Amino acid sequence: MKMPEEEAFAVLVKLMQDYKMRDMYKPTMAELGLCMYQLENLVQELIPDLHVHFQSQSFHTSMYASSWFLTLFTTALPLPVACRIMDVFLSEGMEVIFKVALALLTLGKEDLLCLDMEGMLKFFQKDLPPRAKADPNGLMTLAYNMKFNPKHMKKLEKEYTVMKTKEQEEMVELRRLRTENRLLRQRVELLEAESSELADRLVRGQVSRAEEEETTFVVQRELAALRHTHLETSHQLEIANEEIRNLSLLMEETHTSRQSSLEEISMKRELLCQKEDLIKCLQEELVKVRLREAENDALIRDLRARIQELEEDKKTLRESTPDNSVAHLQEELIAVKLREAEANLSLKDLRQRVGELSQQWQRHLQEHRVEATPPPDSTPKKLLFWENRGNETQRLEEELMTTRIREMEVLTELKELRLKVMELETQVQVSTNQLRRQDEENKNLREELEKAENREREHVTKLREESHRYTDLESKMKENLMMSRIRDAEHSHYVAELKQRISLLELKNEEMVTEGELRSNLDDSEKVRELQDKVADMKAEFPTPTSPDVEPWKWLES
Template sequence: MGAQGNPPPFQGHRLATATKSPCEKVIRRDIARTYPEHEFFKEKDGLGQESLFNVIKAYSLHDREVGYCQGSGFIVGLLLMQMPEEEAFAVLVKIMEDYRMRDMFKPTMAELGLCMYQLENLVAEQLPDLNQHFQSQNFHTSMYASSWFLTLFTTALSLPMACRIMDVFLSEGMEIIFKVALAMLTLGKEELMSLDMEGMLKYFQKELPARAESDPEALMQLAYTMKYNAKKMKKLEKEYVVIKTKEQEEMAELKRLRQENKQLRHRCEMLEEESRALADRLVKGQVSRAEEEETTFVVQRELDVLRHTHLETTHQLALANEKIRSLSLMMEETQTSRQSSIEEITLKQEQLQQREEMIECLQEELVKVRLREAENDALIRDLRSRIHELEEDKKTLREITPDNSVAHLQEELIAVKLREAEANLSLKDLRHRVTELSNQWQRHLQEHKQEPVNSGEAHSTPKKLLLWNWRLKFK
């Protein structure tokens, strides 16, 4: 058994609180749906839900083969209503290992299938009409009885009734579950015979439990009257094992045959593909052979033509070589001429660059001269304004001051007029220089149009020389 070798139940429960279970998320999800209306389990993350979580988690760690299965939470919840966590865990371990419930909750659920087979045979024997009706509606036993066996009627009946069945179950084992199941089917036989599959499902969910709860004592008395033959149940168990073994063998044989069939189909497809490939190769080979023969004939004719063409080409090649030699000589001459042309172009570019520099220099000097002319005009205006002021002052002084200060003012007026005369001369000189610059600019434009070539000027620096000459003139 998968649970053998584990620590004792109480010790296993204590160890579970410090160990993480792979089923924790599923357990947390399901405990909120376990007795949601009961006061002990109603509060989320309350004492009841935590106790339920601890016990289920402890068992999932205690028996890792079974782990956690939906339905076990209702059994644990019923136990926690009667006892503390440690005792509930111990009773759960006992129920699982000694009352066939461990095999019921294994991943294969083989024990549940056996119970369904045994119950179906009991129904066929004791309630043949109802069994025939179930078969006519294709209503399988697992559709209504699975939860009865997985939860021991804790989800189908009220808590007092479920507690009573649990007491008998702990005393007599799985026998009471079969008897209660037969008793409930007997109670609802008349109604079930008149319902279809959907109606029967609804009847098993609501009306049948309510009818059983209306008289719990009558249900238990009826359950005790149900026939249960342990030897026959063992015989049914052996039959079920044989049937399942045969089904497994048939499934294995069917799986093997399907695999072989798949392999044979694959092999047939491969052979057909090879056959098609061989046929294609044969046809292609015959076509290629005919094409090769035709190609050989064509190539032979082309070869004769090529031989004749080769002779002509050889003669033409000799003529072409001679022409190449003459062209090479012409290219050498052209290269020499091209080199001299490049030198001339380079020289002209340099001259053009020098002329552009001279133009820029003349433009700069012209701007400077015009600026000085504007400054002199402003100076003359200032001097004239000053003379006018002095003349006004002179008139005023003649009226106020004695004759000896008149001579002083006349001398000052003479000095101002001298300065005005010097400024006029300077302005005249500047205008003359502007005229000279304009004439030089016109001459430069005419020379630029004629494009004279002067090798001596090509290597001079006209901009620097022109600047130097103008500076000497203005000093």
Template sequence: ELVRKGIPHHFRAIVWQLLCSAQSMPIKDQYSELLKMTSPCEKLIRRDIARTYPEHDFFKEKDSLGQEVLFNVMKAYSLVDREVGYCQGSAFIVGLLLMQMPEEEAFCVFVKLMQDYRLRELFKPSMAELGLCMYQFECMIQEHLPELYVHFQSQSFHTSMYASSWFLTIFLTTFPLPIATRIFDIFMSEGLEIVFRVGLAVLQMNQAELLQLDMEGMLQHFQKVIPHQFDNGPDKLIQASYQVKYNAKKMKKLEKEYTTIKTKEMEEQVEIKRLRTENRLLKQRIETLEKESASLADRLIQHKCSTRYSEDFVLQLEKELVQARLSEAESHCALKEMQDKVLEMEKRNSSLPDEENVARLQEELIAVKLREAEALMGLKELRQQVKDLDEHWQRHLARTTGRWKDPPRKNTVNELQDELMTVRLREAETQAELKETKQRMMEMETQ
């Protein structure tokens, strides 16, 4: 009852250590050694320090003493509990402890809170304990505030949207420090039960307003209105929280139900994972079969094309064979004709004169060629005579022209002589033409 009314500020550090049994912990001696080590979470811790109580004098200055000791405690715990390492909400709890006590004592108290007050389970990466708290708190709302529960469901306003920080920081990020510290006093004495009580009391006191709001309006109400409702003093909130009916046995029952649900979900997840794996393997198998089917289809098409080409090639060969046979028949006919011609030539050759006749014909041919030569010589001589007579005749004409102009008788004699020379010349020309004609006849006969 004294703790519920509030622990005096000057005794808070000692009382908190007594409540959680954090005095003389062996791990306190390891603190200085832990600070010399390097933690993989150092960058994350440095990043979040400036966002932890940014308006508090002890922490608001960069690289201040408050930020440095906060970094030291968070780093040391991240090395002690490597599974949890560092979680942002835990910095607010450590910051509140450092406002009350030195860093070594704050480190020991924080270790006890994590181990004995379910905080370690809340801050695990899986956050399974946080899920359990959300389930239990939602069941309490459904039982004690059914109308508000239905409204939350209709607006898809899930419990984790407003209540997660309540459990992770024990209302340190929700209410001002004086109110949050009073709630933390009770948490040190009674554990997470006070979070369920205060949370449900807050909803009861704001039910009427929340029922009039949609999701966005409710979020604004939780962020801006509720934190300042109890600025005049936390007693009203503390009294209201202990009017809430909290059944520890029912909470244990809800824990079992949640465990069963999660186990079933895990089994379903395992089954879903197995089915997805099997589905992926089947898809891969289908893809493989489709590729094989496509390959077989291509091979079938190629085979059909090859078969068609082979059929066309066979038809072409058959046509060429027929053509070859026709050519062979024609060649046989031509060969037979040539053989007949050879026989005929042989017969004609057998009917030709014998060698004596050939010799006689050759002698006659020689004689004909000799006569031809004599005729050519005679023709040449005649042509020369004609030429000589023509020249003689021309000279004669040249001498007699204009010489004899005396009596007519002399002219008559001259005319007769001229006519005689002309006749002789014509006779010589005629004989030459006759010999030339005979020569042509002989040539024709020889051919």
């Protein structure tokens, strides 16, 4: 178990790469989910009653088996048993982990069937490890006796991958639907705001239309009042005609009764001539009044037709497309101003005529009063007759003048009504132009809003693409970092090995140097000994002089 750090790291790298343990610790933990799915299916096939108990207690496989696969039983079982499982795992692979897991479940099956969720968790944490420690050989034999089909495991792996791909597709679809729902909510809010604005505009239009209808109703009431006054004047004219007939009958009776006096006859003739003239004048005035009445009726009909045309124009203008020609609007305003000026001039003329008629009427009354004074030599009957006839003619003339004045007033009222109609037309035109401009502005705003929505959608799609690219790049960067770290670890391990070799070589070199030095020292000592032996031999061959007085060269010669 105890090994250097470099070897332990090399074993870790081997486990991560060759035994697919690296996928266990990724953020998605896809390999762990696959192992949980495979183990759950194996439990369902091999230990069905325990699987049913787990399902009834809602006890998921990840609650007890996730640590088994993540730590390879190093935290769930005692260390000797975990070491034994690790050795078998290094030789056989992940198959042993599944077998040991099934063996542990079969060991604690009877106890687990009697426990609830909390009891099962406590059993897996406290009771199961001592049992495995008590009989590790039995656990391993039971694990090797478990049925394990690699083809079935591959089939389960395919099913799990298909299921996960479907879940990922559903998640992507759910995210897309959420974003679409959010966009649709925003669009609904905008549409609600637009609908509220349109409702406000519709209410305002209805209010303005109600006001216009009220004005038209007032105009119709005024027209009805004018008709009523016209009927009253016609009735009064009929009464005046009847009175004239009665007067003519009375005049005939007086003419038959008073044939005695020529003066009376002449006076009567003169009076009759005057009365006939008055009657003719009254008849002419009646004809004129009736003609004017017919003209007034025609004007009223024209006004009604004009009002209907204006209402139809309003409807068509609301339905028709807007026209923003400024020149056309200016021409309409100029025409309206000209009509208003003409109407003002006609009103001034009518007022002048009314003033002239009132002056003529006052003059006529004064003249009639002067003429109405009776002669002094008349009898009481003549006076009564004269007074009655004068009063009747005066009353008829007054009624005729009042009818004329009323007629002029009616004409002035008609002119004023025309002015009101013209003002209403101008208001309608201005309101229609405003509505057209508002409709155009709304259309432009809607087009801009649609363009903004399209741009926002394009930006959202670009953001999605960029986010996908970013995630891909991030995953690639993480993989590259892991690979670079693994390479750095391998390089560091290789450098450590090289350093060890260099240190060994240095030690060997030092040993060689020391051996060479020792050998050189031994050779020198041998040479010294040989030289000493030679010196001794030479001393033996050549004896040294005994007396110091003898010179050496002489000793050599001898």
